[in-house]
Amino acid sequence: MNKLKFYFQTIKYVVSYPWNIFRKRMPLCSFVVSRITTMLFLLFFLGLALFALMALAPGDIVDNMMSQQIMQAADGGKGMAASNSGSEKNFSELQMQKLREEFGLDKPFYVQYFKWLKRVVIHHDLGTSLVSRAPVSFLIRSRIWNSVLLNLISLVFITVFSFLLGVYFSSKAGTRLDTAVTFFALFFHAFPGILLLILLQLFASLSGLFPVTAYPDFPFGSAPVKFTFSYAHHVFLPLFASFIGGLGGTMRMIRATMLDQLGLPYIFALRARGISEKRIFLNHAFRNTLNPYITGSANLLASLFSGSMILEIIFAYPGIGRLTYEAVLQQDINLVLANSMFSSALILLGMVISDILLAFVDPRIRYGKE
Numbered sequence: 001m002n003k004l005k006f007y008f009q010t011i012k013y014v015v016s017y018p019w020n021i022f023r024k025r026m027p028l029c030s031f032v033v034s035r036i037t038t039m040l041f042l043l044f045f046l047g048l049a050l051f052a053l054m055a056l057a058p059g060d061i062v063d064n065m066m067s068q069q070i071m072q073a074a075d076g077g078k079g080m081a082a083s084n085s086g087s088e089k090n091f092s093e094l095q096m097q098k099l100r101e102e103f104g105l106d107k108p109f110y111v112q113y114f115k116w117l118k119r120v121v122i123h124h125d126l127g128t129s130l131v132s133r134a135p136v137s138f139l140i141r142s143r144i145w146n147s148v149l150l151n152l153i154s155l156v157f158i159t160v161f162s163f164l165l166g167v168y169f170s171s172k173a174g175t176r177l178d179t180a181v182t183f184f185a186l187f188f189h190a191f192p193g194i195l196l197l198i199l200l201q202l203f204a205s206l207s208g209l210f211p212v213t214a215y216p217d218f219p220f221g222s223a224p225v226k227f228t229f230s231y232a233h234h235v236f237l238p239l240f241a242s243f244i245g246g247l248g249g250t251m252r253m254i255r256a257t258m259l260d261q262l263g264l265p266y267i268f269a270l271r272a273r274g275i276s277e278k279r280i281f282l283n284h285a286f287r288n289t290l291n292p293y294i295t296g297s298a299n300l301l302a303s304l305f306s307g308s309m310i311l312e313i314i315f316a317y318p319g320i321g322r323l324t325y326e327a328v329l330q331q332d333i334n335l336v337l338a339n340s341m342f343s344s345a346l347i348l349l350g351m352v353i354s355d356i357l358l359a360f361v362d363p364r365i366r367y368g369k370e
Contacts (some may be wrong), residue, residue: 018039166254189248214315
């Protein structure tokens with residue numbers, strides 16, 4: 001027993017000693033490596049959970065395909081004899097069994113997952129869609145940039161206006177205008193996003209000022225300039241809904257942080273030295289508001305990506321969220337897993353980037369030191 005314990009302690013020391021040296025010499029690099037490693041572990045267990053959930057769902061893609069074929073055959077063959085029903089049933093069961101073997105659905109979910117993981121890691125192949133038979137990588141490439149563009153535009157507008165309004169109204173704290181703006185910010189932050197999207201779509205349908213869809217009906221390559229203006233016109237209402245929902249909470253956070261900073265002793269010391277209010281706001285108090293925003297920006301990006309699925313469904317926007325929704329309905333497990341893993345990787349990568357930016361902005365942070 002003592003020998004076994006000694007062996008475990010030796011292995012632990014051999015493994016941990018180089019890591020401790022690396023962490024002491026390069027604390028920020030070690031932090032980045034640890035976060036990326038954690039991200040990979042999270043992605044691994046997320047994929048396993050997705051395969052398990054798809055396996056627990058009633059039916060599968062083969063059932064859906066055979067149900068559609070049977071319905072089509074019933075519509076076109078109402079005059080067939082009843083004696084053929086038994087042979088059709090046996091033939092359908094044989095077809096379903098062969099399809100499950102072809103798709104690999106006859107194996108347990110963990111076997112399917114490790115087989116998929118081996119194909120992705122070794123061969124860099126995301127597989128083929130079980131419904132459209134198109135490469136999953138092609139389907140993701142055709143949609144992912146639409147979602148990234150939409151969410152980046154939302155993030156930029158929310159960031160710019162949140163800082164402008166938050167800093168401005170922190171200087172007007174206690175006034176009637178500040179109270180009114182804070183009330184409306186809290187109201188729109190708590191307003192259900194799906195209801196706001198539906199109301200905006202009804203407004204577009206009744207007024208005719210905006211399209212009810214969020215994407216032009218012609219490609220970018222045919223007319224780039226026309227597409228840009230048409231895209232801005234189509235996406236205005238969905239972006240407005242996303243902007244209103246994200247602005248309220250972010251602006252209130254920045255306003256509250258600015259008010260906390262303005263009440264600290266170093267602000268009174270700066271004012272006593274005769275430094276102008278503009279310099280105090282922009283050079284001192286404003287800089288300290290970056291820390292909580294950078295920390296929360298990853299969560300904001302995650303909420304934008306999760307909320308964009310509903311936006312894409314309601315406004316028929318060709319993004320990754322709508323593609324995932326359609327794949328879930330069709331139980332296309334290859335497409336569901338690839339979309340979910342890709343979106344999760346983007347969100348986790350955003351969290352790692354926010355932590356790195358926070359280390360550069362705040363010199364007090366020293367990762368890896370006790």
